[in-house]
Amino acid sequence: MKFVDEFREPEVITKTSAEIRRLADPNRHYRIMEVCGGHTHAIYRFGLKDLLPSNIELIHGPGCPVCVLPMGRIDDGLAIAQNPDVIFTAFGDMMRVPGTMGSPLEHKARGMDVRIVYSPADALKLAEKNPDKHVMFFAIGFETTAPSTALTLMRAKAQGVHNFSVFSNHVTIIPAIRAILDSPDMRIDAFIGPGHVSTVIGCRPYEWIAKSEHKPVAVSGFEPLDILQSIVMVLRQLRVSEATIENQYKRVVPWEGNRAALRAMAEVFELRPYFEWRGLGFISQSALRLRESFREWDAEQRFDIPGVRVTDPKAAQCGEVLKGVLKPHQCKLFGNECTPEHPVGALMVSSEGSCAAYFNYEHRKTAIVTSIASVA
Amino acid sequence: MCLAIPGQVVELFPDQPHTAVIEVVGVRRKVDLGLLADNLPLQGEWVLIHVGFAMSKISEEDALDQMRTLRALGEAEAAMQEVQGYSLEESEVPEDSGAQKLLEDIS
Numbered sequence: 001m002k003f004v005d006e007f008r009e010p011e012v013i014t015k016t017s018a019e020i021r022r023l024a025d026p027n028r029h030y031r032i033m034e035v036c037g038g039h040t041h042a043i044y045r046f047g048l049k050d051l052l053p054s055n056i057e058l059i060h061g062p063g064c065p066v067c068v069l070p071m072g073r074i075d076d077g078l079a080i081a082q083n084p085d086v087i088f089t090a091f092g093d094m095m096r097v098p099g100t101m102g103s104p105l106e107h108k109a110r111g112m113d114v115r116i117v118y119s120p121a122d123a124l125k126l127a128e129k130n131p132d133k134h135v136m137f138f139a140i141g142f143e144t145t146a147p148s149t150a151l152t153l154m155r156a157k158a159q160g161v162h163n164f165s166v167f168s169n170h171v172t173i174i175p176a177i178r179a180i181l182d183s184p185d186m187r188i189d190a191f192i193g194p195g196h197v198s199t200v201i202g203c204r205p206y207e208w209i210a211k212s213e214h215k216p217v218a219v220s221g222f223e224p225l226d227i228l229q230s231i232v233m234v235l236r237q238l239r240v241s242e243a244t245i246e247n248q249y250k251r252v253v254p255w256e257g258n259r260a261a262l263r264a265m266a267e268v269f270e271l272r273p274y275f276e277w278r279g280l281g282f283i284s285q286s287a288l289r290l291r292e293s294f295r296e297w298d299a300e301q302r303f304d305i306p307g308v309r310v311t312d313p314k315a316a317q318c319g320e321v322l323k324g325v326l327k328p329h330q331c332k333l334f335g336n337e338c339t340p341e342h343p344v345g346a347l348m349v350s351s352e353g354s355c356a357a358y359f360n361y362e363h364r365k366t367a368i369v370t371s372i373a374s375v376a
Numbered sequence: 377m378c379l380a381i382p383g384q385v386v387e388l389f390p391d392q393p394h395t396a397v398i399e400v401v402g403v404r405r406k407v408d409l410g411l412l413a414d415n416l417p418l419q420g421e422w423v424l425i426h427v428g429f430a431m432s433k434i435s436e437e438d439a440l441d442q443m444r445t446l447r448a449l450g451e452a453e454a455a456m457q458e459v460q461g462y463s464l465e466e467s468e469v470p471e472d473s474g475a476q477k478l479l480e481d482i483s
Binding site for chain 1: 461
């Protein structure tokens with residue numbers, strides 16, 4: 001439990017919290033979705049739900065690029081790396097994500113050359129240093145990360161590095177939001193917009209959410225006050241049935257986005273006709289693949305991949321949690337078969353996954369409260 | 377994974393305008409400035425870094441705030457691990473850098 005005093009500027013937090021209470025109509029149940037996994041993590045870490053009235057429900061969105069990737073794609077990446085000349089590289093977050101035959105880390109234990117990189121640029125450097133090997137970069141991420149992969153590919157092409165390829169699992173945020181709004185299971189009143197994706201795409205891409213769907217959006221920073229202020233912003237709009245896009249994270253997010261980043265993405269990537277997302281099914285034009293002009297650096301073109309659709313283990317309810325239909329602790333496996341130590345699904349592995357966040361903060365808090373209550 | 381790490385530009389290279397050495401709490405690494413091509417940072421300016429690429433320019437005040445936020449989120453260690461993981465070129469803490477002061481400021 002975070003006591004207000006533990007926050008910086010506790011008086012402002014208290015005031016903002018009071019403002020939320022004042023704005024929330026007691027006869028209404030609000031469902032506000034934070035899209036991005038980083039916000040989910042912050043909400044749990046800072047215990048922000050304790051500062052909200054009970055008629056405001058925060059729904060966790062699908063903005064966790066590791067979480068939404070179906071198991072079959074992990075298998076595909078690992079299949080490429082079965083080749084002894086291939087070095088499999090990926091961010092740390094990917095290493096423990098389960099594939100059908102184990103995670104990348106487990107494959108490493110069985111002799112596959114698997115290495116963590118912290119930047120796609122370092123995967124390229126690895127290729128330059130190992131001319132007799134092929135370095136494959138398993139790329140994940142939304143529009144925050146795709147421009148960096150794009151620039152790296154441009155550099156690989158310019159420098160003529162041919163023992164390097166990217167297996168692209170980059171996805172785009174807008175189609176996911178659209179799929180959430182189109183879903184009959186969900187009723188969302190407003191959105192807390194992603195912070196860092198928006199530094200790239202700007203705020204304009206969210207305008208249809210306000211204009212066509214009539215839902216307010218506040219693009220938010222990651223401090224407790226940022227998130228609380230964003231909730232104030234959307235509540236103010238909901239109160240008067242307004243819907244616009246507001247930028248709470250002005251200090252970092254430019255309205256027009258980052259043109260250089262968008263240019264790099266456009267030069268290297270094109271939209272796949274469709275892509276499968278865990279929980280949301282097949283979504284058209286929601287993922288990026290390399291353009292024909294970068295064919296040589298496209299791992300999917302250079303290597304054969306199984307391309308098999310793999311569903312999650314039957315008992316796991318990852319899809320429903322991802323969609324926001326279930327809360328993490330409502331999944332039957334939560335806390336028993338599926339914990340951060342032995343995760344069944346990606347939502348428990350990723351630092352942005354709602355299950356991991358819930359387990360690490362909320363679950364422990366409840367366990368402590370319950371054990372205190374049982375002794376009292 | 378959505379870590380945005382604040383760093384100060386400490387060295388620029390006239391023959392490589394899209395590269396800079398940044399410093400994050402005393403750790404120096406090269407990062408790519410290609411995504412800031414339209415608005416390249418000057419020496420001493422602060423940027424937000426994501427997977428080894430500078431994504432946006434920020435004020436020094438916001439940079440300090442961001443480091444505090446990472447600490448509050450429990451992500452400061454992961455952030456430092458990430459920065460240290462960027463192509464290990466230089467790793468010395470210069471004697472009179474702002475790192476010591478920054479460490480004091482954020483703790």
